[in-house]
Amino acid sequence: MRLNRRSALFGVLTVLALAVPLLGETYYTRFATQIAILGMAALSVDLLLGYAGLITFGQAALFGVGAYAAGMLTDAGIGNALIVWPAATVVAMLFALVIGALSLRTSGFQFIMVTLAFAQMVYYGAQSLRAYGGDNGFILPRRNDVAGIALANHVTFYYVVLALLIVVAVFATRLVHSQFGLVIRGGRDNERRLAALGFPPYRYKLVVFTIAGGIAGLAGALIANHSSFVSPALMSWQMSGQLLAMVILGSAGTLIGPIFGAAIYLVFAQVLSDYTDHWMLFFGPLLVIRVLFIRDGVWGLITRAARAGEAEAPRLDWARATAPARADSPVGGP
Amino acid sequence: MTLPLFVEQMFNGVQLGLMLFLMAVGVTLVFGIMRIINLAHGSLFMIGGYALVAALAATDSYLLALPLALAAVIALAVILEVSVLRPLYARGPLDQVLATFGLTLFFNELVVVIWGREPLSLDIPRLLTGHVEIMPGVFYPLYRLAITGVAIVVGVLLYLLITRTRIGALIRAGSEKREIVAALGVNIGLLYTLVFALGAALAALAGMMTGPLLSIESGNGDPILILTLVVIVIGGLGSVRGALVGGLLVGIFDTFSRVMLPRIFGLNASSALVGMAVYVLMAVVLIYSRTGLFSAQKG
Numbered sequence: 296m297r298l299n300r301r302s303a304l305f306g307v308l309t310v311l312a313l314a315v316p317l318l319g320e321t322y323y324t325r326f327a328t329q330i331a332i333l334g335m336a337a338l339s340v341d342l343l344l345g346y347a348g349l350i351t352f353g354q355a356a357l358f359g360v361g362a363y364a365a366g367m368l369t370d371a372g373i374g375n376a377l378i379v380w381p382a383a384t385v386v387a388m389l390f391a392l393v394i395g396a397l398s399l400r401t402s403g404f405q406f407i408m409v410t411l412a413f414a415q416m417v418y419y420g421a422q423s424l425r426a427y428g429g430d431n432g433f434i435l436p437r438r439n440d441v442a443g444i445a446l447a448n449h450v451t452f453y454y455v456v457l458a459l460l461i462v463v464a465v466f467a468t469r470l471v472h473s474q475f476g477l478v479i480r481g482g483r484d485n486e487r488r489l490a491a492l493g494f495p496p497y498r499y500k501l502v503v504f505t506i507a508g509g510i511a512g513l514a515g516a517l518i519a520n521h522s523s524f525v526s527p528a529l530m531s532w533q534m535s536g537q538l539l540a541m542v543i544l545g546s547a548g549t550l551i552g553p554i555f556g557a558a559i560y561l562v563f564a565q566v567l568s569d570y571t572d573h574w575m576l577f578f579g580p581l582l583v584i585r586v587l588f589i590r591d592g593v594w595g596l597i598t599r600a601a602r603a604g605e606a607e608a609p610r611l612d613w614a615r616a617t618a619p620a621r622a623d624s625p626v627g628g629p
Numbered sequence: 630m631t632l633p634l635f636v637e638q639m640f641n642g643v644q645l646g647l648m649l650f651l652m653a654v655g656v657t658l659v660f661g662i663m664r665i666i667n668l669a670h671g672s673l674f675m676i677g678g679y680a681l682v683a684a685l686a687a688t689d690s691y692l693l694a695l696p697l698a699l700a701a702v703i704a705l706a707v708i709l710e711v712s713v714l715r716p717l718y719a720r721g722p723l724d725q726v727l728a729t730f731g732l733t734l735f736f737n738e739l740v741v742v743i744w745g746r747e748p749l750s751l752d753i754p755r756l757l758t759g760h761v762e763i764m765p766g767v768f769y770p771l772y773r774l775a776i777t778g779v780a781i782v783v784g785v786l787l788y789l790l791i792t793r794t795r796i797g798a799l800i801r802a803g804s805e806k807r808e809i810v811a812a813l814g815v816n817i818g819l820l821y822t823l824v825f826a827l828g829a830a831l832a833a834l835a836g837m838m839t840g841p842l843l844s845i846e847s848g849n850g851d852p853i854l855i856l857t858l859v860v861i862v863i864g865g866l867g868s869v870r871g872a873l874v875g876g877l878l879v880g881i882f883d884t885f886s887r888v889m890l891p892r893i894f895g896l897n898a899s900s901a902l903v904g905m906a907v908y909v910l911m912a913v914v915l916i917y918s919r920t921g922l923f924s925a926q927k928g
Binding site for chain 1 (some may be wrong): 647660662666689713716717722724726727728729730732733734735736737739741742789805852858859861862866903904905908909911912914915919920921
């Protein structure tokens, strides 16, 4: 029953998203493209946060690595998206593998701090690339093309991005509901029991961290194409925080919520910045209020409304989900 | 590397290390007792600098401005603790990190609204200008020596506070078993506020003292915060001794890597390595020990 409603809602949203270019305004199409791309990046954060219980404050680094890889290849004259985008994804996965291998030795609060620190390291690395504009970043000569079809047209590019987002969302949904996903979720809820059952949590977490890194990298390659511009700002810690905020504004552990979250975030930013340059002055407190008072995000509000009358289904409760780890040892894993 | 250069860089490294120690003590004490990671700690560093500029403009005297600005930051910290931090203690790490990240965004924008986007500069107090001959032929800025001295004095006072006073005993007890401390009739809420205000004052002090060396601008606390987190990962979460050792290690390592790496690898090749050196150090420590060098809890 619940799944049907969820699928129906998903269908409605897909139709709405498909219809955006019919408005005939390039502005809206570009805006929707941006939502789809950041939604994909936020989805990669949710894969870690909502299913593996890993709070990463460094996903922007992998997003940025994908963007740099795509930008550099394009700059070198390789314009075929079928080569550039998978390459960007693989490079981001390699970075995720190394960062994850080190970060996943820690857990809880330390994991947050370590992912943040390694992301900053990648940020400084990108800043030092003088050949690629250093702190200022660099402009891509043109967008990539897919099998001879140029993506310079905003509507074409939007549909390609949307198709990729749907593929990624379906892939991620299947992943978390697979046997592998079951192990990942088991690790989130009780790592010791999982280890006792013969599943080494570290390896499973590293795999999902790497996959999420690849998704973030693909989103990065898309943002590089979208804005034809790449700079270290994509990797800043504020970006990582904003991706987390999008997930939380949506609802963690839903995979679709974060795409909503990205939309809310960008619309909010756009509307407020029409009135004031200082929209962060309002966004910061909004985030605080969201955390303190709306505990299950906007997707949670919507699905609760949709379920009104039905019995309240159990939902992901963060205080509870992370409590065992806190009680065991607030510093490190067992 | 010649001896005079080595000595000079050693002084620089220790100074940076002690500033990081002042930052890290706040983060680690607040974590040790309230079990919360405060990402807005960098904002307190930044606000310290701005508060000093404002207080100087009002009083025209460092002797008056310094305590005034400190008092202002402490008052702000008390308000923050009561209104935002307190409801977060019972929450998971995600909520804590996001809410304090939201605070950082807010403060970074607030100082732009009040003081503008242009960086402000702070003069070195007149008494502390000039250089001192620390060894034959080596002249070192008096101001840098002075702030290093202040940091050492503050460190010693902190040590005495934690080991010799009743509040210190409560802090130590609170970081071990806070429920029992509360059950013994101690006003744990007041203790939380005190600890948070203490950490905020130390962060603000670091921000004020480095004000004349760096520029005071929106977001200048963020890189310091991330470096502070590296210090804490290296030193061990919740450990004051770890904050000191980690701070000095990171300060000295960072300073020397900036001097040595360009000599070894040439200016171009090393520019990437210089910024990344301390993170490599952190990675090495993580491989050696998952919980840092002086973790309060062994993992």
